[in-house]
Amino acid sequence: MxxxxxxxxxxxxxxxxxxxxxxxxxxxxxxxxxxxxxxxxxxxxxxxxxxxxxxxxxxxxxxxxxxxxxxxxxxxxxxxxxxxxxxxxxxxxxxxxxxxxxxxxxxxxxxxxxxxxxxxxxxxxxxxxxxxxxxxxxxxxxxxxxxxxxxxxxxxxxxxxxxxxxxxxxxxxxxxxxAPNTRPPAVLDRLTALIEEHYPHAHSPADYAAWLHLSPKALGKIVKSQLGKTLTTLIRERILKHAKWQLLHTRKPVKGIAAEVGFDDELYFSRLFKRGTGFSPSAFREFETAIRSGRNLSM
CATH class of the missing domain: 2.60.120.280 (Regulatory protein AraC)
Known part of the structure; x- marks a missing residue:
């Protein structure tokens, strides 16, 4: 061939x-x-x-x-x-x-x-x-x-x-x-607001389903049909977004950043971060800061 x-x-x-x-x-x-x-x-x-x-x-x-x-x-x-x-x-x-x-x-x-x-x-x-x-x-x-x-x-x-x-x-x-026929369900707006408020400490889809008076299965179907992803993925992405910003633009220790998003176990947080980016938190910070010549830390 x-x-x-x-x-x-x-x-x-x-x-x-x-x-x-x-x-x-x-x-x-x-x-x-x-x-x-x-x-x-x-x-x-x-x-x-x-x-x-x-x-x-x-x-x-x-x-x-x-x-x-x-x-x-x-x-x-x-x-x-x-x-x-x-x-x-x-x-x-x-x-x-x-x-x-x-x-x-x-x-x-x-x-x-x-x-x-x-x-x-x-x-x-x-x-x-x-x-x-x-x-x-x-x-x-x-x-x-x-x-x-x-x-x-x-x-x-x-x-x-x-x-x-x-x-x-x-x-x-x-x-x-x-457009009335294509408007996303109002529950999605409420879910977005809840995730933005609670992602540092609420990581379970069941928590958000309870706040919205829905079953986890029903809420999961809405998220999947509207956003093409699971609610677990959505929550994880919000956690990683926070963590990446902190790693890039501050000098906070990894343990402190893990605590900010509700993880007492730094090792577990590091594994989650690596699954999402391909890098450990420390390697991610070191690699990106080197490429940017440290300018990212000026923020």
Whole structure:
């Protein structure tokens, strides 16, 4: 059996301080994404043609072109084997653009990335797809020419891309909420508020079901049908989101961070964290801080 032909070489920008890849654009080859992968890049897949199923962690989402798919660093993702698509991938590391540091400017944190309560998929119409195509073409051209203020121009294009995608997703969510036949159950809003309030100490789905006067099974069905994930997964993701922020942006000891999210057993917390990211808490902090040259700790 012949090995598949190698894909086109991606266009890349390297961090001059360490030589790591900071930003890259490449054509999507479906076979490249049909094996589970996990990395420390923010990833956007712009699907121009085809359809398929997008798996992120333990969730799956059907999609059809034109569409945008989003992956937060350290999520495991892949395309189902029967997915036949064409398009472009954009990947960037926080050493190039930190969405938390620049949240007020761009607003994509919690909408495009780190969105625990939404879908990492944005359906596009043809005019919007053409708009994103133009921005990607500008970024590709800049990567090929590498002129004056090269990285600053690339960063500007990326910000515009993310702002437009964020606006479009918010518009879609508002339209869904306004349409009576597609409006999410009100219980989901109450559940979201409860998780945000109680995730540091309430880790059992049964607790949230009791507060909402539902059986755990009934609440689990609602969460699965609306968000594509289990309630256990949703609670765990919220815990990990808190832990990752604290590890990246503070010098708190791992034991203290574990206690903040309700774990007296630091070892158990570390195992949970490693299952979710592929790294122990200490290794995660050390690795990411080294790549960012310590700038993450300035927050």
């Amino acid at each position: 012949k090995n598949p032909a190698p894909g086109p070489v991606p266009l890349q920008l390297f961090d001059p301080r360490r030589g790591d890849v900071a930003f890259k654009i490449a054509p999507i080859r479906a076979p490249d994404y049909q094996q589970p992968q996990r990395n420390n890049f923010f990833t956007v897949l712009w699907v121009q043609k085809g359809r398929g199923t997008f798996h992120v962690d333990l969730q799956s989402y059907a999609f059809a072109a034109p569409t945008l798919l989003f992956v937060t660093p350290y999520q495991t993702f892949f395309l189902a084997p029967d997915s036949a698509i064409g398009g472009t991938s954009i990947q960037f590391h926080a050493n190039f653009f930190c969405i938390e540091t620049y949240h007020e400017e761009v607003g994509c944190n919690g909408v495009l990335f780190n969105d625990l309560y939404g879908r990492p998929v944005i359906a596009l119409d043809d005019p919007r797809s053409a708009e994103f195509a133009s921005l990607i073409a500008q970024m590709e051209k800049e990567l090929q020419t590498a002129g004056l203020a090269h990285s600053e121009i690339l960063l500007s294009y990326l910000k515009v891309f993310l702002i437009k995608a964020t606006r479009h997703k918010i518009e879609q969510q508002e339209c869904t909420t306004a």
